[in-house]
Amino acid sequence: MKAARNGTKDGLEKTKIAMMRKVSFLSKKDCTDDTEEDSGYLDVTVSELKHPPPQLSPMPEGLSSQQVVRRHILGSIIQSERSYLDSLKRILLEYKKPLMEAEPRILSLKKIQPVFYRLKEILQCHSMFQIALASRVAEWDNTEKIGDLFVASFSKSMVLDVYSDYVNNFTNAMALIKKACLSKPAFLEFLKKKQAASTDRITLYGLMVKPIQRFPQFILLLQDMLKNTPVGHQDRLPLQLALTELETLAEKLNEQKRLAEQLAEIQQLTRSVSDRNLSKQLNSDQKQLILSETLIETVYGEKGQVLKSKERKVFLLNDMLVCANINVKGPPDISSLVPIGPKYAVKWSAPLLQVQVVEVGQETPQRKDSKYQQSGSKRLSSTNSQGKLFLGPPRLYQDLQELQHDLSVVEEVTLLVGTLQGSYQNLNTTVGQDWCMALQRLIRIKEDEIQCANKCRLRLMVPGKPDKSGRPVSFTVVFSTPSPISKISWVNRLHLAKIALRAENLPGWVCVEDDEKTKPPFWCPLLACRLPVFTPKMQDLKLQAVLYNPVHCSLLGFSAASTSLPQGYLWVASGGDDSHGQVEIFSLNRPTPRSVKSFSLGSPVLCLEYITEPSTDEELETQTSEVPSKIGNTICVGLLDGNILVYGSVDTAAQCLLTFCNPEGCPVLCLKQSANFLFAGLSNGKVAVYNRKSGEGLWDPDSCRHVVIGCAPILKLLQIDECVWASCANQVSVIEGSSLRTQSFEVHPDPMVSVTHMVRAGGGVWMAFSEGSSLRLFHTETLEHLQEINISTPSAYLSPGQKTVCVTSLLICQGLLWVGTAQGIIVTLPVPRLEGIPKITGKGMTSLNAHNGPVEFLVATSSILSQDFLKRDSAMEGGDSSSGAEDKEATDSSQESLQQADGSPQVEAKAKGVLLQYHLRSTSQLPGKLLTARPEESSVSTQDSLAHTLEDGSIYELSDDPEVWVKGPGPSSKEAARREKVTSAAVISGGKGFRRLANSSNSSDSSENMLMVWQLPITV
Structure with a gap:
């Protein structure tokens, strides 16, 4: 005891x-009664007289509230x-x-x-x-x-x-x-x-x-x-x-x-199948059930009205989709005592790769020569001339048709304007093209409104049997999901299940510890894509740093948000010689990253840090009589020449807001924000600490204070609550935020080994080192060493001459510890997600998709889906018929998306109209004379009022990424935390080239800098 x-x-x-030795009431279990059970367990009979149940004594006096x-x-x-x-x-x-x-x-x-x-x-x-x-x-x-x-x-x-x-x-x-x-x-x-x-x-x-x-x-x-x-x-x-x-x-x-x-x-499904071929497929060991749910299949008429509906059980397997009827579940007196599973009758099944999610505004996936019909109905679905499918409320659909008509008219007008003999600033093809793009944007907004009315409708295009002439026939089925989250899950799982069928994911991961016999679960990260970082002329650059810049995209469609990567931008920095640095910005608002901007710097980039704007409480503490300027979140860039650059992060304009150099002039190896302080790790063993300027969100170069850590370079900074951990050689120093007091402890016995990476999860910090394959875990509060593991990979996966594994990057994302190695191999290890200690207790998985050179970085991207996606709209809840609520919804969304430029209330929207403008802010810079009915002497004074101004265009807040428009600031982090969260996540690695382990034929150019993107299932 x-x-x-x-x-x-x-x-x-x-x-x-x-207790076996001294307590008489313990004895070996008698196996005669329980012959089918394992007899190796102790039969414990506890006497409550000898061992009474736990009982707390009366509460003593003088206890604190926590006690x-x-x-x-x-x-x-x-x-x-x-x-x-x-x-x-x-x-x-x-x-x-x-x-x-x-x-x-x-x-x-x-x-x-x-x-x-x-x-x-x-x-x-x-x-x-x-x-x-x-x-x-x-x-x-x-x-x-x-x-x-x-x-x-x-x-x-x-x-x-x-x-x-x-x-x-x-x-x-x-x-x-x-x-x-x-x-x-x-x-x-x-x-x-x-x-x-x-x-x-x-x-x-x-x-x-x-x-x-x-x-x-x-x-x-x-x-x-x-x-x-x-x-x-x-x-x-x-x-x-x-x-x-x-x-x-x-x-x-x-x-x-x-x-x-x-x-x-x-x-249960297999027993209900009469088709032998389907039954054989379901009995295969390779079949995995990814998702199953009872949905309502709904049949619509030509005007969007509901004709009939019925419950179906839909099964998403790893390579097929099955829809089944649900038979009577059983007597009610039995179901009240124990759950009675239903019996199924398969209605149809289809190969997964031939099933398409069809959303508002998307082109129909079937070929022109294929027939199209709606499941369970002889009527054809409503389509427009472009082959787009809509099930939205009639009012919104009518608005969309009017916008499409206006777009075709404006396109004709633009062609006619191009035939004008004179040259006019405010009437030319440039202005006409801007009108067209603005109308296209309004069409997208309207399509998004129709999508919002279909948040619980899952529309699938499914292949059917060919007709008598042999032409393929596709039919569409519409399921009503219990909630918007349910639809998001279906669209996301369908998308990922198709990615899982690609060659690079068959298999994508192996468990080395048990001779690769363990089958990777579906939730394993899936390699969604890979792409080069730079153009072929810039492959001599070395990848140095990466940063995820989360930017919420309000106009990303419902299904696009369910299938795309986490919303925002990826900054990839590199360096060549001592006088050249490069930053490449990728947009992640789609299933595959796309380069949207690139700019050069006068020195190699060594580190990047995302800086959040001061919270309201912090502003009140530091506020002076001046009103602080709102600059939003920023991105700090540390350079080899000792400079620190601050860029705006609102979009991809990459405007440099501030440049300053640390007093030492040493290379800036790492940056970390902690509250209202910016910590910069320098190559001379010091940490420079900067305060924010009073009344501003930018840093004050004159406020620099230095903390001496050691003689070796500061390779890594990590924020832990109100402190910052700084690694110097084989030691880590804990720096208190405001007082800058330090406490150092040794993390490796070899003084020649340096801490190169630190990541936190819960109450622990994992560290990697400059030599060896070991990882060490330390407690964040007591600084106690809790665990050590070694990363190993089969020798068959190593290149000739490689014997030992060296860790080059480290990351924790959604319960996985990602380890990148100098051999280009990536290993994941399961870690707890809660507030406990992130000990490694499970088996590690090795990715069969690797780089040819070292894994230079691993970065996690994560975003929370807009709360607008998770709300049921009045039009949807009220059915599909046109109603007053529906009209109100259309009016409200129009006022939200197309408010007046000066911010004043829109009293007479119809009389005033909408400012038709896309990218063109002003026509004053265009050649030609100003076309106006006013006298020439007054044209100069009125030119600014007639041309588009920045204020006129403020309703768009357009970024350089033409597929993304930001409507305004999203909800605060505190407000979002109180709501239901749907999180999208992905992990991106960077390194030289690409190769499949144990398959040398499938490799890319080893000198090419590559990004590999792993997508994870959406979590609710």
Whole structure:
């Protein structure tokens, strides 16, 4: 019991041994009753007289508010565990035992054992935990420590084994109960009586699902305990480790449950298939179920009215899409006791690569000679002359048709203007083309409004059987999803499933630790694309730094937002000789990055840092009598010549707002923002710290202060809460933000080795070094060394002459630690996502897509989808008929998108009209005379009023990326955090060339700088 009380890592095992030796009520399990179960587990019968349940003593006086809260949370843990143990005992005593002893038999022993499989062992695990918990609770006022007890109790393989067996068997157990209810009336009556006799009326299913919910409940309780445990408390690190253990255990169980449910779903679908060929495909080991959901198939008429609708179960597999009818689920008296799975009748199936998502404004994917019809209807769907499909409200569709008509007229007018004999500033083909582009933009806005009315409509183009003449026939089906998030998930998973079928992803990852036998799960990062960074003439440049600049794109379409990379821009910096630097900007607002701007600098770029604008609270603290100017977020660029450049980040204009040089004139190796300070790591072992200018958002070069760290270069800076960690040689110094006090600690025993990379996750920091393949994990609060791992890859993947692996880049993104190596190989390792310690406990995966040279950088891109995508619009909720709400929606969106240039209210929109303008801000710079009815002497004074001005164009806020328009600032981060989040993420690597491991024939030019883009599934 001493080991359990102290919470040592092997405390549970020592407790079991001690109790086996000295406690008479412990004995080996009798296998005669449970012949089908493993006899290797201890049968624990706890006497409540000798081992009473945990009980908190009365609260002493003089406790702090946090101590009081921690006691309350501990009380919740005790009560929760007691209730859980009662539920487990209730299953065994009130259900299993009567069934085992019933005469005549209600259920055979062969069925009883699988139904209650591993429940007894789960009870034993938690009985042991309760004994240790009681001892710890009795000492709470002296120790106030609970985290290590969770680590000792739930880090053992025994716990994972019994829970894994239970979770894997759960679907089978429910199926046995369902079958017994249908075939044995006595068993159904037995379940009804037991539920009626219970005070809480919980069914057998409600009791048996509790083990699946147990660890998520523990995690919530420990998260609350951790939030109320101050830094420096002796229980803080144990709580973080406990949170890690429970999260890892819960993740493994959730994955096993997901796989078991998917297997059961495929088996249920397979049993309902009459087509032998389809049945054979479904039975293949290669089949993976990615997503399945009950959707409403809706058939529309020519005017957009609903003709009929019916529930369908849609299955997205790794290479096909299946739609099935749902048959009657079963008697209601059975479904109230246990979930009854439906039976399916397959309506149609199609190869995944031939299924297309058709959205508003997209061209139809079928060929001109193919027939097109709507599923379940003899009527043809509404199309326009361009072959575009629309299901939006009639008013919005009418507006769109009017804009398209106006565009064709303006195009004709522009052609006629080109025939004019005179030359006029404000009437020429340049102005006409600007009108055309402005109308095209208005069309896109209107199409976006129609999309907003279709947020819960999933429209698919599916191949059908050829007609009698052999021509291909495609039909469209429209499904109504339960929510906008559901549609986003379907569009995203369809897109990624197609990417997964590409050659570079078959396979894309292998698990080296078990001889590549583990099949990578669907959520593994998928190589979406690869592209060169620079033109062929600039391949001598060396990749130096990368930065993700998140810029929200309000006009990105609904499906485009579901399939594109995270919204924003990617800055890729490089350097050649000492007098030349290059920055390339890529737009990510599409499935494939596209270069939109490039500019040169007078010195190689060594680092980039994204700077957020001061928050409102920070502005109030530093505000003077002057009103601070709003410059928004910025990007700082550190150069080899010691200069720091500050660029605006609103769009791709890349306007330089400030240039200053550090007083030392040393190369700027790294930059990091912390609150209102900018830290610059220099090559001479010093860190320069800058404050913001009073009343401005820019940095004050005169405020520079220096912190001496050492003699070696400062290679990496990392922000940790209010501090900044700076790496110098084999040491790391912790710099406090305002006082600049430092604390140093050694992270590697070899003084010749330098820390090259640091990344944070939860309560830990992973570090990589200039030599060797080891990674080390340190605690952010105690600075304690917690774990060390070595990165290894099979020798077959290494180039001739390469023997050891060296880490060149490091990244943590969505529960994965990405490691880039000097050999061009990328490895991922699973890490916890919560506030615990990011220990490596799972198997690593090696990407079969690699660079020819070192992986120079890894960068995570992540964006939260606009909240507008997640709202149901009034037009959608009110049906498809034209209504007053629909008219209001059209009016509101028009006022939002096309407000008056001076910001004044739009009182008479129809009389004033819309300013038709795209890129052309003024005509004064165009050749020719001003075409005006005013006298020539007054033309000069009125020229500015007649020409387009910057204020007139402010409603567009156009960026240099012609596919992106920014309507204005998005919601604040605090406001967004309170709302539901849908996150899109991708990881981008940079290095020389591309190659497939173990396949030398599929490689690119080794001297070409390449980007590889891995896309991850959208998370909700």
